[in-house]
Amino acid sequence: MQCVALKVQDLSKHFIIRKSVFSKKKIINAVNKISFEVKQYESLGIIGESGSGKTTIANMLLKLIDSSEGSIELFGVNITKLSPDAMRSHRKDIQIIFQYTHAVLDPKMTIEELIKEPLEIHKVVNEDEYDAEVDRLLTMVGLSSSERKKFPSQLSGGQNQRIIIARAIATRAKLIICDEPVSSLDVSVQGQILNLLVKLKKELGLTYVLISHDLSVVKHMCNRIAVMYQGEIVELGETGKVLSNPTNPYTKKLIASILD
Numbered sequence: 001m002q003c004v005a006l007k008v009q010d011l012s013k014h015f016i017i018r019k020s021v022f023s024k025k026k027i028i029n030a031v032n033k034i035s036f037e038v039k040q041y042e043s044l045g046i047i048g049e050s051g052s053g054k055t056t057i058a059n060m061l062l063k064l065i066d067s068s069e070g071s072i073e074l075f076g077v078n079i080t081k082l083s084p085d086a087m088r089s090h091r092k093d094i095q096i097i098f099q100y101t102h103a104v105l106d107p108k109m110t111i112e113e114l115i116k117e118p119l120e121i122h123k124v125v126n127e128d129e130y131d132a133e134v135d136r137l138l139t140m141v142g143l144s145s146s147e148r149k150k151f152p153s154q155l156s157g158g159q160n161q162r163i164i165i166a167r168a169i170a171t172r173a174k175l176i177i178c179d180e181p182v183s184s185l186d187v188s189v190q191g192q193i194l195n196l197l198v199k200l201k202k203e204l205g206l207t208y209v210l211i212s213h214d215l216s217v218v219k220h221m222c223n224r225i226a227v228m229y230q231g232e233i234v235e236l237g238e239t240g241k242v243l244s245n246p247t248n249p250y251t252k253k254l255i256a257s258i259l260d
């Protein structure tokens, strides 16, 4: 039986902002009572326009920020209230692939050091195996060991995105959250990175939550999609069904935008 990799129930995030100590508090309901499930080996796409709450969901799933209410279960374990210490043993099961920007990879670290970092943190292999493991991971993401001593600034955007992917799979993660994994790349390179994600999913038996503002990106990758609008999931279902019979006006608009 396919187990449930991720179960999210009534999850919300309210940001309280105050421009200065004198101004009134303002509450932003970035994510509002969303619920969804992802079965193991499945790919769920989350689409929605900029500001609809997608990255906030990713940050809550990774526990990079606390949620305001609701619960998150990761492979049957409720991680919602786990302390950073208790979360540590689950951290390697769930990884994130960020959109490549210069802020994601430390420019002072070599490619070799960047890939070794998660191996060390999560003690994935013994120290004497680091070198072979870095080579293995580079090959898996379509790069060669000749890149090892280079810095991110010496690689292209697509190659750096591959390094980010190598770091995510280094921990042997079972569930990977991809937040706009190709948005910063040229269209020609986007396809190559998406193909790489498909290949790795097959080879490693991964489960994906693929977040994008671009419906054409999730359309071919995901068997189910959730459509976000202003912090809420307004439509959730099998990709084919949602696309052929959208019920929500926002989903209809999204679909129209990829047809032209």
Ligand SMILES: Nc1ncnc2c1ncn2[C@@H]1O[C@H](COP(=O)(O)OP(=O)(O)O)[C@@H](O)[C@H]1O
Pocket: 015, 016, 017, 028, 029, 030, 048, 049, 050, 051, 052, 053, 054, 055, 056, 057
């Ligand atoms: N740390 C934060 N403090 C205050 N507001 C935030 C913070 N992070 C995100 N937001 C707000 O929450 C909403 C959702 O943002 P985000 O999750 O980044 O959307 P998306 O990834 O879909 O573009 C936006 O209105 C954004 O301005």
Ligand SMILES: [Mg+2]
Pocket: 054, 055, 056, 180
């Ligand atoms: Mg975002």
